[in-house]
Amino acid sequence: MIREILDIYNRNWAQILTWSIVIILPVTIFSFLTMIFINISEDLIAPHYFTSLVFVINFIICIPPFVKMVLKDEQDELLHPIEGIAQFIQQFGFLLLFTASFYFIGFIGMYLLFIPTIFALFVMLIFPFFSDSKSVKEVFVRTIEAIAKENVALFGDLLIILSINFGIWATVMLFFSQYDNNMLAYLIIRVVLNILILPFVYIYLTLRYRVDGQFSK
Template identity: 30%
Template sequence: MIKESLALYNRQLMKILMLSVILVIPLTLLCYFATFYFYQQLTNQQYPNLYALFLIIVNFTLIIPVFNRLAISDIEDEEDLSVWKLCYEFIRHFGIILFLTIPLYILGVLGSFLLYIPTILCFSLILLIPFYVSCSKVNDMVRRAGRTMRDEHFLLLMDWLVILSVQVLAWGLIMLPFENFENNVYVYGIARAIINSFVFPLLIFYLTFRYTHAEERL
């Protein structure tokens, strides 16, 4: 699946770059500066790290429908989608993803007091639901996400580890040239946006292949 994801990435490189400029970079900067604001304005007792984690998660999940749709259209040899149609996927599914992510995130955080089992379940659903937002009903989205979660089990945890590991690795590599310079919040924000613009599409392509094959096996 990694090979297929890289091939897909190469075929759709121009659209990826355009979507990154239009969506990924602005969204990443918005989430990054919102995170910076929370850390500046909230005390440790107000748990700014929980707000930061939420923003990191939605920074990724909100753009899943865009690149998932791009991947599916390529895999199934559908007609070529314009960048604006793909941007519409972001606008179209923005509300429902937030609507489902917020309560799941709250339950996941509260579930950390119960041996992390509810946390794992909720965070898995947060990751999966954006891949099924094309369903007409919320129940169908949750049911298909739950079915995939049932079939994938432990591999979902591996997906989260892959996402985090790639992020950390890419962040470490890109910041190496800047380690001897005096950097500020704007440099880090722009660097993170550039990283996400290249890494997020590849991760979503990889996960699309995984969950597309999972659906085919059902």
């Protein structure tokens, strides 16, 4: 699959570069600044739960253009960058609301033997790749079908995503900790990492759940 991911990236590098600048960059900047604001706020209880929500939203709302791109690529077609931006705008509100809802379901589930939490994590991982469906019901049905089919393998994908995001971030932070860095430096690092990493993750997950998973219809 690594070869296929690289081939798709190479065939669509211009679109990916455009979306990285127009979508991933501003979303990452806004998310980073929001997390800083939450952490320094004295009015919030347990701010780390809210910063985690922002982190999850940052990851999810940038997905739609890349899903459409991979599906087009499978048909030997190229997606125009403007079409990808339109996908982002059209699905932004739905993804934001759906993500926040299941995040808080997962949060409440921590007090119920973690079963709702695990289910919510699986839903948040899968549903963005079906957000182009005709209705909310269809999104949910296709998401449940994918969860039922993949089940245990989803833990591996969650581990991969967390390892890539937190592992690389922690490694970079460890390297730069010996230097005198400010928030701007950390912001630049976060932006660069997201621009470099997220497109590959999105392509991989789309291939897993929309192409190889046979849920593309």
